Amino acid sequence: MCQAVRYELEGEPEWVWQCYCRDCQLATGTGHTTIAGFHKDRVTVSGPIANYTTTGDTGGRVSRHFCPTCASRLFTTGDLPGPLTIFQSGTLDDPNSVTPTAAIYVKDKLAWDYIDPALPQFPGMEDRY
Ligand SMILES: [Zn+2]
Numbered sequence: 001m002c003q004a005v006r007y008e009l010e011g012e013p014e015w016v017w018q019c020y021c022r023d024c025q026l027a028t029g030t031g032h033t034t035i036a037g038f039h040k041d042r043v044t045v046s047g048p049i050a051n052y053t054t055t056g057d058t059g060g061r062v063s064r065h066f067c068p069t070c071a072s073r074l075f076t077t078g079d080l081p082g083p084l085t086i087f088q089s090g091t092l093d094d095p096n097s098v099t100p101t102a103a104i105y106v107k108d109k110l111a112w113d114y115i116d117p118a119l120p121q122f123p124g125m126e127d128r129y
């Protein structure tokens with residue numbers, strides 16, 4: 001939001017998902033979040049970044065990075081099953097440049113939230129990498 005942190009992302013994301021998990025709800029204050037996974041070798045990030053690390057439901061570390069000035073949630077790294085940096089798609093300069101192709105962690109979906117019926121749905125993220 002404050003532009004202190006900038007990204008350069010080369011090429012297309014490996015995937016773009018709507019994530020309805022409880023941790024995304026807590027981290028963003030929303031019903032779900034839209035995330036785009038980029039191979040870390042195609043990612044350049046500049047600017048001051050803070051992070052908060054938790055243990056994910058598969059037991060690995062999950063670090064959520066945010067801007068220490070404006071508190072925008074930026075991206076996630078950690079013991080992910082793949083060398084990925086996972087961006088909050090709303091923070092891209094052009095958020096319309098990516099489109100979700102699946103809904104994950106629908107087991108945690110809030111009663112009032114909506115899932116595009118065109119998207120395949122998965123209870124967690126198993127087999128989605
Ligand atoms: Zn999530």
Ligand SMILES: [Zn+2]
Pocket residue numbers: 001002003004005067068069070071072
């Ligand atoms: Zn900021």
